[in-house]
Amino acid sequence: MALMLKNARLLDPQVGLDEVADILIRDGRIVEIGHDLEMPKGIERDLSGKIIVPGLVDMHVHLRDPGFEYKGDIESETKAAAHGGFTAVCAMPNTNPVCDNATIVEYVQRKASEVGFCRVLVSGALTQGLEGEVLSEMGDMVAHGAVAFTDDGRGVQDSGMMRRTMDYAKQFDRVVMCHCQDEGLVGAGQVNEGECSTRLGLLGWPAEGEELEIMRDIALCRLTGCHFHAQHVTTARGLELIRAAKAEGLPVTCEVTPHHLLLDDSMIGEDYDTNYKVNPPLRTKADVAALRAGLADGTVDAIVTDHAPHATYEKDREFELAPFGMTGIETSLGLMLTHMVGEGVIGLNRLVELMAVNPRTILRDERVAIEPGSIADLTVIDPDAEWTVAKDDFCSKAQNTPFVGWNLRGRATDVFVGGYATMEDGAVCSTVKK
Ligand SMILES: NC(=O)N[C@@H](CC(=O)O)C(=O)O
Numbered sequence: 001m002a003l004m005l006k007n008a009r010l011l012d013p014q015v016g017l018d019e020v021a022d023i024l025i026r027d028g029r030i031v032e033i034g035h036d037l038e039m040p041k042g043i044e045r046d047l048s049g050k051i052i053v054p055g056l057v058d059m060h061v062h063l064r065d066p067g068f069e070y071k072g073d074i075e076s077e078t079k080a081a082a083h084g085g086f087t088a089v090c091a092m093p094n095t096n097p098v099c100d101n102a103t104i105v106e107y108v109q110r111k112a113s114e115v116g117f118c119r120v121l122v123s124g125a126l127t128q129g130l131e132g133e134v135l136s137e138m139g140d141m142v143a144h145g146a147v148a149f150t151d152d153g154r155g156v157q158d159s160g161m162m163r164r165t166m167d168y169a170k171q172f173d174r175v176v177m178c179h180c181q182d183e184g185l186v187g188a189g190q191v192n193e194g195e196c197s198t199r200l201g202l203l204g205w206p207a208e209g210e211e212l213e214i215m216r217d218i219a220l221c222r223l224t225g226c227h228f229h230a231q232h233v234t235t236a237r238g239l240e241l242i243r244a245a246k247a248e249g250l251p252v253t254c255e256v257t258p259h260h261l262l263l264d265d266s267m268i269g270e271d272y273d274t275n276y277k278v279n280p281p282l283r284t285k286a287d288v289a290a291l292r293a294g295l296a297d298g299t300v301d302a303i304v305t306d307h308a309p310h311a312t313y314e315k316d317r318e319f320e321l322a323p324f325g326m327t328g329i330e331t332s333l334g335l336m337l338t339h340m341v342g343e344g345v346i347g348l349n350r351l352v353e354l355m356a357v358n359p360r361t362i363l364r365d366e367r368v369a370i371e372p373g374s375i376a377d378l379t380v381i382d383p384d385a386e387w388t389v390a391k392d393d394f395c396s397k398a399q400n401t402p403f404v405g406w407n408l409r410g411r412a413t414d415v416f417v418g419g420y421a422t423m424e425d426g427a428v429c430s431t432v433k434k
């Protein structure tokens with residue numbers, strides 16, 4: 001089947017493309033880019049006023065499937081991903097059972113291929129049960145398609161174990177992604193340690209609890225040569241460590257989330273709204289400013305949502321008892337367009353690097369570019385669409401986000417995966433075609 005996308009502004013920093021032109025797609029791949037293209041038969045879409053970019057990838061999401069389907073499942077959360085403009089996500093392994101062996105990798109892949117509204121890349125656990133004590137079956141998981149490894153949700157406490165995961169992952173040319181959290185320092189910490197924890201009378205989660213593990217993992221990266229990716233970095237000093245490691249030439253990358261770029265710990269009010277409870281916690285205004293600087297200067301490699309759906313009744317509890325995490329996959333692009341691009345922190349080209357290009361490189365996924373021969377995974381953006389974040393609009397099973405009510409400008413309207421629409425005119429319309 002042929003598909004023609006006409007009159008959109010095509011934007012792709014990988015090939016230095018920024019112009020209004022047409023894209024002709026056949027059999028899932030881009031075959032031609034040019035002006036006034038014609039085709040004998042097929043579907044034609046006029047996308048005047050829109051921007052087409054390489055399909056967005058969210059390399060840090062919790063699909064909750066298997067085991068926590070009451071929070072979200074592969075169908076609902078990939079639908080949310082498509083709605084947010086994404087063509088692919090990387091699923092975290094903190095499911096039940098934990099994704100620490102090839103059987104679970106296969107389960108997630110198979111279910112995604114049956115009911116998924118976007119591509120699903122699967123990450124496996126570093127250690128069995130995320131317990132930090134015994135290596136997971138990494139080799140077997142790689143053989144079955146696992147793209148990366150992480151114990152997300154927990155830090156690996158034992159430095160020797162962390163070193164072994166890196167020695168092992170390096171043999172398979174896979175990235176070790178780390179949720180950096182020293183349990184001895186963090187304990188039952190609820191919010192950033194400092195003024196915020198004092199004001200609210202909650203246990204503190206100190207910046208050092210994150211920074212010490214980033215420091216250690218950079219040292220282990222130097223020792224093993226394994227690619228180390230720091231997940232959801234939140235502190236100025238943590239980011240500075242990564243900046244220095246990169247300058248040294250180490251294979252280190254990192255990601256930040258929209259919520260850590262837009263919210264700080266002063267926003268957690270006396271109503272103890274648990275939608276602001278997230279791990280790592282919201283930090284200070286100075287940390288937010290440092291993360292934004294890191295977006296602009298290239299220190300940050302990826303924007304990820306850490307989409308963490310929870311049931312309403314779980315969040316509807318005392319702050320200490322509610323689970324950590326917020327949803328984000330349906331608000332990420334709009335938030336970033338409005339506040340990072342709109343406020344001049346970064347340009348659109350850089351946004352495409354952070355949300356589409358770099359995640360694929362980190363996960364060793366096939367390059368997707370707006371050029372002939374590339375897979376036709378594309379995101380269509382309406383840069384002028386004004387909208388208000390509303391619970392009723394979400395495709396996710398969950399609604400635990402503090403961004404409800406925010407007024408945004410810009411969103412995805414259409415998404416193509418392998419040349420087929422998964423979202424059309426703002427409505428999710430189809431699972432991924434095989
Ligand atoms: N980020 C969170 O606050 N929660 C995540 C786990 C994680 O990413 O660490 C979750 O699984 O709910």
Ligand SMILES: [Zn+2]
Pocket residue numbers: 152153154179231232279280
């Ligand atoms: Zn985490």
Ligand SMILES: [Zn+2]
Pocket residue numbers: 060061062092152153306308
């Ligand atoms: Zn996570």
